[in-house]
Amino acid sequence: MQSTVPNTMARGDLRVAKFHTPEIIVGSGALAEVPAAALGLGMKRLMIVADRGIVATPWYPEVADRLRAAGLVVSSFSDISPNPRAPEISAAFEHYEMRRCDGIVAVGGGSVIDAAKGVAILASNGGHILEYEGIDRAQVPLPPLVAAPTTAGSGSDVSQFCIVNDVDRMTKVTIIGRALVPDVAIVDPQALRTLSPEVAAQSGMDAITHCIEAYASIAHSRLTDSAALAAIATGWHSIERFVGNPADERAGTDMAYAALEAGMAFTNAILGATHAMSHPVGGRCDAPHGAINAVLLPHVIRYNAAADPSPYVDLAAAVGLSAAGSPHAIADRFATAVGRLAAAVGLPTGLGSLGVRADDLPLLTELALRDACMRTNPRRPTPDDVARIYREAL
Numbered sequence: 001m002q003s004t005v006p007n008t009m010a011r012g013d014l015r016v017a018k019f020h021t022p023e024i025i026v027g028s029g030a031l032a033e034v035p036a037a038a039l040g041l042g043m044k045r046l047m048i049v050a051d052r053g054i055v056a057t058p059w060y061p062e063v064a065d066r067l068r069a070a071g072l073v074v075s076s077f078s079d080i081s082p083n084p085r086a087p088e089i090s091a092a093f094e095h096y097e098m099r100r101c102d103g104i105v106a107v108g109g110g111s112v113i114d115a116a117k118g119v120a121i122l123a124s125n126g127g128h129i130l131e132y133e134g135i136d137r138a139q140v141p142l143p144p145l146v147a148a149p150t151t152a153g154s155g156s157d158v159s160q161f162c163i164v165n166d167v168d169r170m171t172k173v174t175i176i177g178r179a180l181v182p183d184v185a186i187v188d189p190q191a192l193r194t195l196s197p198e199v200a201a202q203s204g205m206d207a208i209t210h211c212i213e214a215y216a217s218i219a220h221s222r223l224t225d226s227a228a229l230a231a232i233a234t235g236w237h238s239i240e241r242f243v244g245n246p247a248d249e250r251a252g253t254d255m256a257y258a259a260l261e262a263g264m265a266f267t268n269a270i271l272g273a274t275h276a277m278s279h280p281v282g283g284r285c286d287a288p289h290g291a292i293n294a295v296l297l298p299h300v301i302r303y304n305a306a307a308d309p310s311p312y313v314d315l316a317a318a319v320g321l322s323a324a325g326s327p328h329a330i331a332d333r334f335a336t337a338v339g340r341l342a343a344a345v346g347l348p349t350g351l352g353s354l355g356v357r358a359d360d361l362p363l364l365t366e367l368a369l370r371d372a373c374m375r376t377n378p379r380r381p382t383p384d385d386v387a388r389i390y391r392e393a394l
């Protein structure tokens with residue numbers, strides 16, 4: 001019988017690895033801890049970054065009222081789109097400067113938290129947000145940032161990633177740097193109760209993509225491996241129940257933990273070709289990030305597994321798939337199961353339905369190969385490889 005325990009010695013754990021996370025406060029009712037976190041970081045005049053959807057939920061007034069009751073001066077900026085755009089970050093930064101703020105509390109999904117990171121970069125480093133594309137370009141320490149996610153998926157509350165929509169070039173820009181890890185992540189599963197099933201599915205499949213890409217990444221370590229395997233085991237078995245009823249406390253708590261651990265894994269291991277290929281599609285079609293990932297992921301798994309199926313054998317075991325057959329057969333079955341799971345939660349199965357056309361593929365291919373996430377993909381793709389994966393996913 002095949003072992004279900006990953007062979008960590010064979011997975012390169014003789015390398016030096018670092019593991020960086022914020023202070024994490026997690027559990028039902030954790031939002032009550034936001035004022036103590038803000039005060040502990042020395043904030044006096046803070047800006048809440050949210051979006052229009054969040055402002056209409058109970059979570060925004062709960063956080064704002066608690067912060068004011070704690071004696072903090074609070075202003076807010078909520079003009080943020082689902083894929084945050086560079087001009088929105090410039091406008092939010094102007095607001096931050098005009099109100100002479102000294103810290104940021106982000107309440108929302110990945111887009112809101114990424115926009116907050118963008119403001120924090122500009123507050124201490126100046127310039128324009130798109131100048132920071134790439135790795136470690138923001139060198140001056142950022143003002144304090146508390147992140148309270150209201151979706152279970154992006155992992156931005158614990159990650160060193162900030163994704164910005166470059167509307168002129170119609171692509172998404174990946175900004176990575178250790179300075180971008182928030183100071184405190186406050187993960188309250190109660191805040192997931194107001195999610196729509198559609199966003200629950202998109203963000204949940206994003207979290208599952210993070211587990212798979214972090215585990216297969218060339219920058220993985222034992223610490224990221226254990227987080228990724230725990231997260232996929234939890235998320236895989238909770239996502240359908242959660243999408244069926246985002247107010248289900250048990251499923252919401254499981255998905256909150258899955259997204260959190262997946263975030264801890266991928267911020268340290270980085271990602272791979274799914275995210276590298278997803279970002280240009282998101283910029284071109286303004287389609288939901290998690291839905292694009294879910295379409296691309298089975299194709300990327302098959303492409304990577306043709307060279308080395310072993311990470312996917314471990315992941316298949318973690319979600320309870322049969323260990324029968326060759327490693328290549330198990331990896332192929334895992335890719336099929338990922339596609340089935342995405343379909344079961346109502347996500348599309350082709351990029352065409354998200355607005356991608358065949359004549360977009362040359363530009364998408366060029367942009368995907370330049371994305372920072374491509375560097376840690378376990379297989380080095382040629383332009384022809386990337387174009388073929390896009391074509392298969394159409």
Ligand SMILES: [Fe+2]
Pocket residue numbers: 154206209210275289
């Ligand atoms: Fe993602």
